[in-house]
Amino acid sequence: MPGPGSALTLILGVILLWLLLGLAGVFFPRNLHLVSRVLFPVGALGALALAAAALNALGQSTHSLILPLGLPDLPFHLRLDPLSAFFLLLLGAVTAGISVFAAGYFRKGEGTPPGLQCLYYHVFIASMALVLLADDAYAFMVFWETMALSSYFLVTSDHTKPEIRRAGFLYLLIAHVGAISILLCFGLLHGSGDYTFDNMRSVQLAPFWATVAFGLALFGFGAKAGMLPLHVWLPEAHPAAPSPVSALMSAVMLKTAIYGLLRVLFDLLHVQVWWWGVAILVLGIASALYGVVFSAVQSDMKRLLAYSSIENIGFILVGMGLTVIFQSYGMHSLAALALTATLYHCINHAYFKSLLFLATGSVLHATHERALGKLGGLIHRMPWVAWLALIGTLAIAGLPPLNGFVSEWLLLQAFLFTPNLPHPYLNMLVPVAAAAVALAAALAGYVMVKFYGVVFLGQPREEHLAEAKDAGIWERAGLIWLAAGCIALGVAPVAVIGVIDSVTGHLLGRTLGASATGWMFLTPISAGRASYAPFLFLLVILAVWLATWLAVRYYYHAGVRRAPPWDCGFPAQTARMQDSAEGFGQPIRQVFEPFFRMNRELPTPFDAAPRYRVSVEDHLWYWLYLPLAKVTDALTRVVTRLQRGRISVYLMYSFATLLVLLLFVQ
C-alpha cells in the first residue's frame, strides 16, 4: 500500500495534469473534437485517479508538503489529512462523471469557444482541489480566489446575454465580500505568529475574539455556500452557467465552503461554544425551509434545482450545528453521529444534484427549453435521461432505499437521541428543529414530483418536443456513473460510514462505528435503538414486486388494450390542460404566502382575452439587498468627492500617506 506521501504526490500530479489539459485547450480553442474527445475524458480519468488516491489517503496519517512557489518567504504549504482527503474524494468521484458528461456536452457556437471553456473548467477543478489541500492562509486565499474567478468566467460563458452578465456580477460581488470576511477571519486566527494553519492550531484565542472569528468564518463561507441570507447569487449564477458547470458549482464548489467552515470550526478553533451551534442550526433550518419553498414555485428547471441546493446546504448546516452543540457539551458520540450525517449529506448532495443538473443539460440541448411550462413527455423521447433522472429525483426527495434518505435518517437520529441538554431552551429547540427538518424534507418530495412530472411525464407541451433526441453516449456514461453512485451510496451505507469514520475520528476523536451487526444493517447507536438495512429493504420491494407480477400473470390473463385516455370522458384533451409549473406550485404559493413577494394579475370572468401573470420574488432582496445597495451608493458618492481630477491633488494624497506612514514607522 502506498504511503500518504505518494498519495499527495499523485494528487498533485493530477492537478498538474488538469492544468496542462487546460493549457492544451487554449492552444486549440476551436478544435471541438480534440477538446471533447481527448481533453475532457483524460481529465475524467485524472479525477478518478485523484479519488482513488484520496480514498487511499483517508485511512492514513496526515502528510504535509511545502511547495516552493508563490512569493519569497511565503511558500505554499499543502497538507493532506482525512478531512481534505474526504472532500478530495468527493471532488474526484463527482468530477469524473461530470467531465465524461462534458465530453459530450460542449458544442460549437455556444458562447465561449470550447478550448477556453476547457481551460476555465480545468483551472476551476484544480483550484478547488488546491483549496482543499492548502495549509496556510495565503495559499488558501490564492486558490480560493482562483476558484471564484475561474467559475465566474464559466458562469458568464454565454456573456452576450445581459442577464447572464448581471448574474455573473452578482456572483463575483458576493464571492468577494465573503472572501474579505474569510481573510479577516484568518487575520484573527493567526494571533502573533505566521499564517500557516499549523500556527493557527496552536494559538489560543480569547473567547470574544474566537467568537468574532467564528462569525467572520460563518459569514464568509456561508456566502459561498449559499446560506441564508447570502443566497441571492446562487439562483442567478447556477442557471446562467452551462450545465456541467452548474453541476460542478452545486456539487463541489458549495462543498468547499462547507469544508472551510469545518476546517475553521473543528481544526483551527479549538473551543466550541454551544450558541455557535445554535446559530448555525437556526441559519441552516432557515436556509432549508426557504430554499425548498422557493424551489417549489420556480418555473425554470435550473433555478428550481439551484434553490434546492440552498435547501440541501441548509440540511448540511443543521448537521454541523448539531455537531457543534453536542461537542460543546462533551457528548462526543452524538457529535460523531451528527458529523457523519453532515458529511454523508455532502457527498449525497454532490451526487444527486450533479446528476439532475446534467440531466437538465441534456434536456436543454435536446429541446432548447429551460422553462418547465414548455416541456413534458420527455420520458418517451429521451428514455435514458428520463430513467436516470428518476433515480436522482427519488434520491433528492429523500426516499429509501436511495442515498438522500440515509443522511436524512442519520440526521433525524441525531435529533432523536438528544439526551437532556443542560440548557432548557435548547432542549426544546431540538424537537422544533427536528420538525422543521422533517417539513423541509417532505417539501423536497413535493418539489421533485413537480420537477420530474412536468419535465418528463405527461404530454409534450410544445410541438417541437417530438423531435427531441436522447443524450449521446458520453452524456449517458456520465449520468450512469452518477446514478450508480446514488444507488451505491444508498444501499451500502455501512461501507460509506466506514470511510467517513476516519474523518470524524480525526476531527472529534470519536467514530460512529456503524457496523456492529454486519455490513447489511446500519445501527449507529445500538441495534435495539435504531437500525436500517437498505439492501434488505430493496430486496423485499423487488421480491414482492416480482412475486406479485408473476402471480398476476399466472392467475389472470395479462391482456392490455391501448385506448385514448379516459379523463372522466372529457372529449377534447390537449397538452395545455395539464398542470403547468405554476399550477403545480400553486398550493405552496397559497400555504406559504408570507414567504413570497408576489405580483399577480388575474383575469376577470368577462375578459375576452384572459391574461394570467404571476411573479414570485424574494422579500430579502427588497428588505436587505436593495437598502444595502442604496447605502453603498450613498457612501461611494461621499468618497467620490476625493476624486478631483487634478493630478496635483492626487499627488498630495500620496504625499500625505507617505508622511503618515513615516510617522507610524517611527
Place this chain on the structure above:
Amino acid sequence: MHLPLASQIINLLAAILLLLSFAMLTQRRILSLINLFAMQGLALTLSTLVVAYSTGQHHLYYSAALTFALKVLILPWVLHRLIRKLNVKWDVETLINIPATMLVGIVLVILAFNVALPISQLAGTITKSTLGIALACVLLAFLTMITRSKAVPQVIGFLAMENGLFFAATSATYGMPMVVEFGIALDVLVGMVILGVFFFQIRERFDSLDISHLEKLKEE
C-alpha cells in the same frame, strides 16, 4: 423511576387542559368554543379532585365542587342562553391563519415552561411539574382573546384565562384559601352578568357584536 399514579393522572389532565386551550385557540365556531370551555372546566374539576384525594387537602373538594358548579354548569349555561338570545349561535370567526396562531402558541408554551421552571423547582407539591402548563394555559387564553374580533369569544377567552390561573394555584400551592376562591368565583359570575348586559348594549348600538366597531368610540 416513575411518578406515582396520582401525579401521572394529574399530568395527563394537565396535558388535556393544554390541548383544550389549543383547541379553543383554533376553534372558529362560538358554540364549540363554549363546549370546549365546559370541557376545560371538567378537566379542571377532575384534576382538583385527584389532587384533593392524593394529598388529603379537604378544602380542595369544596373548590372542586365549586369549579364544577360554576364552570361546567352555570357559566356554559349562561353562555348558551346568551348566544341564543343574541342570536349568534352559528357565528363564525374569521381567523387568519390557524397554523401560524398555533406556532405562536407553541412558542408561548416553551416560554411558559422556562419561566415556570425556577418556581416549580421551589414548590414542594406533587403537581409542581404542571405549573408550566398552567402558565401556558393562561398565555394561550390571552392569545385567544387577542385573535378574536367578536365579543362573546373574547369573554370565553377571559374565562379560560381564569381557568389557567386556578390551575396554577392548585399546582403551586394546592389552591388558594377558600375565601379568595369564593371571591374569585363571585367576581367571575358578576363579571359574566355585567358583560352579558354589555353585549346587549353593544349590539343595540352597533347592530353587531364585532368589537372592531368599538374602535369608533375613540376621540377624533
Place this chain on the structure above:
Amino acid sequence: MISWSGLVAQLTEILLAVLLAPILLGWVNQCRAWLQNKSGPGILQPYRTLRKLFEKEAVLAHGASPLFRATPYVLFACMCLAAAIVPILGTDLPFSPAADAIALVGIFALARVFISLAAMDIGTAFGSLGARREMMVGFLAEPALLMTLFTASLISQSTSLATIVQHRAQAEFVIYPSLAFAGIAFTMVSLAENARIPVDNPTTHLELTMIHEAMVLEYSGRHLALIELSSALKLFVYSCIGIALFFPFGIAAGGDSVGLMLALPALVAKLAVGGFAMALIETLSAKMRIFRAPEFLGTAFLLAVLAMLIHFLLEA
C-alpha cells in the same frame, strides 16, 4: 441472522395483512352504511371488487409510459414492506431491522411519490390535479406522522417499531400525556393519508373534489386492483401503527405461539373498534374545502410537535 422459522412467521404476517386488509375496508364501509341508515354491501364486498378487477382486461392510455405500468406493483410492494415491519401480532419480526419508524415514513413517501408521478404520466387534467393535491396533503402529513412516531420513539428510546411495542406492552403501566397529543395528531393524519373525510372522500363521484381518486382515474383492470388492494393495505397498516403506538396491549412480545394465538382475537377486536370509530368520524364530519386541508394538517403537525415538547417537559 434471519432464521427460517422467523422468515415463515414474517411471511405469514404479510399474508395475513394482505388478506385481512380488504375485510377492514369492508367493515369501515359497512359501519358507515349502518350509521347512515343504509343496508350496506357486506364486509366482503372489497374482495368481490378485487376479483372482478383482476379478471378484467387492463386498458392503458396511449401515452402511458412503463412508469405508469410499474407503479401499481411498486405501490403494493411498499405497502407489503410496511406491513412487514409493523408489529401486527407479535414483535419477533426478522424484517423489522430493515426499516424503523423513520424508514416507515419513507416507505409511505416512496409510494406517494410513485402514485403522483404515475398520475402525471398520462398528461390529463384530472391526473395532474390529483397529483398536486396528493403532494399537498403529503408534505404536511408526512412530517406530522414522523413527529407522532418520534414521540413514541422518545418514550421507548428506540425508533424500531418492534422495540417500541415491546417496551410499551411489557413495562409497567404508565400514563404518557404526550401520547394524548400524538394520538389526536395521528388520527388526523391517518384520515388524510387514507383519503378519508374530512380531507378526501373515497366514494365521491365529483371529479373536482377528488384527490386520491383523481390520481387513479386512468387505471383499470389488474393495475387498478393492485392499487385498491394497496389502499386497503395502507388503511390496515395505519390502523396497526395506531394500535402499536397507543394500544399495544395484547400484542405478543417475542415469538411464542400461545401469545400469537391470543394476539389474533385482540387484533380483530381492536380493528373492529377502530374501524367503527373511523366510520363514526366520517359520518359526523363534512368534507372540507381543499384549502382547509393544509390548515387541518398543519394543526396535526403542530399537535405532533407539541406532543414531543410535552414529552420533554413532563416526562423527561
